[in-house]
């Protein structure tokens with residue numbers, strides 16, 4: 006078969022001009038369901054529509070990020086081009102308009118990557134632009150009774166060069182197919198302009214309905230606004246209206262009517278403006294707390310059902326996400342309807358990326374080749390025309406990583422003339438010449454800080470430089486959420502909150518695109534690049550989201566939610582006052598109920614409510630809490646750790662969460678001075694606060710005896726404790742593995758940190774203290790650490806003081822960091838339960854622990870593990886004051902920090918954790934591996950972006966670490 010159109014760089018032939026999505030009462034017939042299908046002229050079988058054929062046993066998925074999985078030979082594609090034939094016969098409803106002059110269209114909402122259609126044997130045309138809608142006129146061809154649609158879909162086409170979007174290569178009819186009757190004349194297209202004047206509170210409404218084929222008699226009604234059968238063109242000045250925003254997504258029901266057709270729409274009034282380089286909506290600066298969202302379902306790929314789309318929106322709203330960049334293509338139209346309904350700012354991105362040309366120095370990049378101009382303009386038009394009536398759409402984005410060139414400039418120009426009301430975004434235009442937003446991806450904190458201060462270095466062209474400085478800044482991608490991380494979110498948020506020019510950012514990315522698989526014995530796991538035998542692939546770079554493939558929030562999402570919550574608390578102990586700051590852009594805090602609770606050593610003492618006065622956006626309200634403090638805190642004789650927790654919960658149900666949903670919390674130590682280092686989650690919120698704990702102060706050597714009689718150590722357990730060894734390595738995280746050749750993980754490995762050996766220098770006991778001096782070092786290296794263990798037992802309690810220092814000149818370590826500094830213990834696996842007092846309940850690391858709170862927590866060893874799609878360091882609990890590791894009978898080991906320690910407990914070694922490609926390939930090795938750490942290296946986001954900030958780095962240096970160990974015995978019943 007020869008299909009010349011497949012490699013034609015043009016967008017296709019035969020499709021009608023793009024138009025808005027519309028809820029019309031004209032007849033429609035869904036053609037979703039089972040179709041006949043065959044791949045590459047194999048036997049006919051059945052395939053659901055919408056779906057990807059690779060996820061139904063035909064061919065297999067393949068993942069590459071930047072690399073094209075075919076030679077860069079534009080516009081050509083390999084002869085080996087999987088081609089699917091689809092066929093379906095449907096019955097035309099008896100009342101469907103047919104015959105002379107009757108117009109019907111066959112609509113495809115998404116076909117990957119190129120297709121040709123026939124109805125009843127007559128070709129209708131062909132199209133490219135996988136995530137764009139295409140409609141073909143079929144009126145004259147429809148006949149009463151049975152009709153047959155045939156579609157040929159090609160996996161590769163010239164369009165594939167424009168769709169290199171860092172996702173699985175998956176083909177087929179993956180969005181809806183619908184037959185739509187169009188009355189004659191039809192209300193095919195309209196463009197709602199609904200502005201809001203923040204100085205008067207009034208709205209303006211004008212709906213363009215002009216265009217070929219639009220009937221002259223269109224009438225508009227918006228009953229709630231007193232508009233009845235008026236001319237939609239207006240403009241109508243409307244007294245008082247409530248504006249639309251992501252925080253209060255108010256819409257007004259409207260109807261556009263002709264004699265032949267009624268279209269229902271919901272209008273949101275809002276005005277976007279850039280004022281002095283600051284992004285404003287409805288007169289107020291807004292902050293984008295965003296995520297990049299690819300469409301993904303672990304079983305259905307990019308064929309998303311409505312429930313999944315709703316789930317994404319609800320999850321986002323519940324975690325304070327207020328913005329979505331639809332990376333890197335327009336989403337299913339229903340998703341935008343959900344964004345309008347629930348309230349999310351949207352950067353609607355055109356279906357475009359040509360990133361793979363970067364690998365050949367951008368030679369022959371379609372973005373600057375006139376032969377591709379029509380295809381690129383077509384993509385832009387189809388994006389804007391389809392989605393222009395969504396109040397949620399804030400910016401148009403030309404695409405992602407497509408280099409620079411005339412075609413992008415032409416897209417921007419068309420876009421600006423069609424919709425002057427929305428700013429245009431494109432990150433790849435580094436000088437922002439044809440866009441209205443200055444956008445960067447993965448800029449480090451220092452760069453964002455410089456941009457915030459408007460002090461970034463000038464670019465070559467003074468005019469362009471001046472333009473760039475006049476537009477708002479966004480991080481269209483930052484905080485690469487791959488594996489364990491991202492680290493450094495608090496510090497980014499501080500910059501975003503501090504600088505008006507910085508409108509916010511979008512974390513990369515929302516979801517891990519893992520493909521669900523099941524082991525023969527029924528265990529579920531998620532595949533990534535290479536798991537389908539692809540000759541060229543980018544491994545687990547596809548698993549870099551804030552939610553796991555099954556949409557379980559990852560620790561990264563919990564952290565992000567805490568960092569971006571628009572409600573902040575502060576406690577001023579000298580004034581005995583607590584304050585709440587409203588960081589919403591528009592709404593007051595009257596939808597919240599505030600409460601407090603006090604815990605002593607993690608045990609509840611008292612609780613109550615806080616009645617803050619009404620607090621409008623941007624304001625702070627303060628409440629005196631002398632009484633509260635007088636009754637519960639401040640007693641100098643109190644020998645417990647007193648923590649005040651303040652919460653904000655939804656006072657009423659919201660469309661996206663029930664009353665009671667926790668919106669914000671903060672914790673404050675009330676007697677901090679009495680405790681050596683009550684490490685709080687807030688410790689990481691300041692860029693400058695040094696939180697390095699590698700040089701902890703010496704601690705007193707006394708052991709407080711327990712009031713109960715001295716416990717007896719089970720022999721095995723005591724030996725396991727005293728066999729504790731210094732450990733400095735961790736199973737590298739994706740961020741440790743980085744994306745270059747100088748990754749931390751590689752440098753740790755080259756230094757031999759994963760294969761340290763131990764040499765005892767001496768082992769002596771004096772006045773009850775056993776001192777073991779060791780040198781810890783890898784083969785073939787002269788780098789080493791001196792570790793001195795001092796053990797003393799008093800009344801059955803073992804105390805360890807560990808001192809570590811680099812052997813020889815510390816400069817020999819250069820700028821190498823240590824993955825961790827702590828102890829490894831091998832304990833019996835009968836210890837399956839863990840209870841602790843410290844930060845929890847989730848995992849935390851020094852640059853990702855805003856979301857961890859001080860309390861008493863209890864989890865099983867299994868529950869301590871975080872199942873990253875590719876196994877890696879995980880499950881660390883920070884700042885434990887004590888932790889107990891116990892068996893089913895409640896017996897085991899208690900560890901106490903002097904003052905605190907981090908821990909992780911897992912049934913496999915770090916070496917096994919690092920080696921396993923997927924979680925289901927990890928097998929318990931018969932030992933409970935307990936890590937007790939003084940510190941970890943930060944997480945950073947070097948899998949794509951900057952590493953950990955200097956203050957979160959763990960450098961080899963002198964360190965001291967003290968712990969107490971006691972057996973936990975079960976009191977015999979008396």
Ligand code: IPT
Nearest residue numbers: 070170171405406446513549949
């Ligand atoms: C950036 C891409 O825009 C995005 O699609 C994704 O691939 C991300 O990286 C990494 O996961 S481009 C990057 C090479 C700067």
